[in-house]
Amino acid sequence: MKSLYEATVSETDDEGRLIAEMFMQLPDKTNIEYYALIKDPIDFLIIGDRVEDGYYKSVLEFEKDLNLLVKNAKAFNDPNSQIYEDAVTIRTLFKEKMNEMEKSKHPELMGTKSSARLKHRKSWGRASERIHERNIKQEQEDKHELHEVSIINCHEDDYQGLFYNEIVNYRNNIGHTIADPFCRLPNKRFYPTYYEEIDNPISLKMIRKKLQAKKYDSCHELAKDFELLFSNAMKFNVANSLIHKDAVTL
Structure with missing residues (x-):
């Protein structure tokens, strides 16, 4: 499952832009409008932490959280916005990656471990080794405090x-x-x-x-x-x- 996650968050568009960039961390808690509308907030760092912890017992559980992430983005953002378009793309990419792994009978779909690492890209909001440190909650609290x-x-x-x-x-x-x-x-x-x-x-x-x-x-x-x-x-x-x-x- 880790390989499926990493393949999804490290995908770039034709210009080299990391598509998952805006989905790595939730909006700040001071964004009242967002949290009034979105009842089940989730981001890729939370999903990555759950992958690391073995939270998902099947790919379907993993897919459920990814669908929630996409649903939230589409619910809050304008259909003509880049983030809305990226949400649709992420959903498509995930399905493609999952189909590829199913066809190759990839062991990650059975929950086995992989040594693959996330690719480092030049963007502060990108996927990083933070997901391996289990400190997501603290970082979000720090970010909230700073914004206040x-x-x-x-x-x-x-x-x-x-x-x-x-x-x-x-x-x-x-x-x-x-x-x-x-x-x-x-x-x-x-x-x-x-x-x-x-x-x-x-x-x-x-x-x-x-x-x-x-x-x-x-x-x-x-x-x-x-x-x-x-x-x-x-x-x-x-x-x-x-x-x-x-x-x-x-």
Whole structure:
């Protein structure tokens, strides 16, 4: 079953974009609209952890969770959106991979172990060795906590705070915030190459701390840190990845 999971989450489109990227982690808990609509939230990291733990007793149980993931994405997102299209593609890919393995009588469908590893790709939201560490719950709690403090309470004349909030609160054309991937730095354990390529790592959390400590003498200085944050993301992530595009937008 592990090979089936890995084959599904590591698939890319014709441009090399990881199709499962937006399904690796659930939206932040502060996204009230999402959790009001979606009663059974699930992401690929949760599914991967269940695969590791032997939670699924059959491929049908595995398929049930994947169908739930696809159903949730289609229920919440506009039919014309990329994530809706990706959800449909993931469902098709899964069926294709499953059929291929059934035809070859792949032992993974019987629940045996495999030494296959997930492919590492340049995107913070991609599949990674996190699924082998069983720390998904803690990471989601950390992400939730970070997002709760990511908005600066400021007065109308606090231009730096207002500037910061404009970035954090920015929403795309379907009403979703896009700043979440920039809230904190990539985990050094899972993305060591990031710290080899990026000389001056910075995150929204770090910028917020500097704001609170009144480290910026002007909005211009604050803007320079934002430029550094987004240029780092554009340097590390491939041009057709969602995080690269969001960095350009912000």
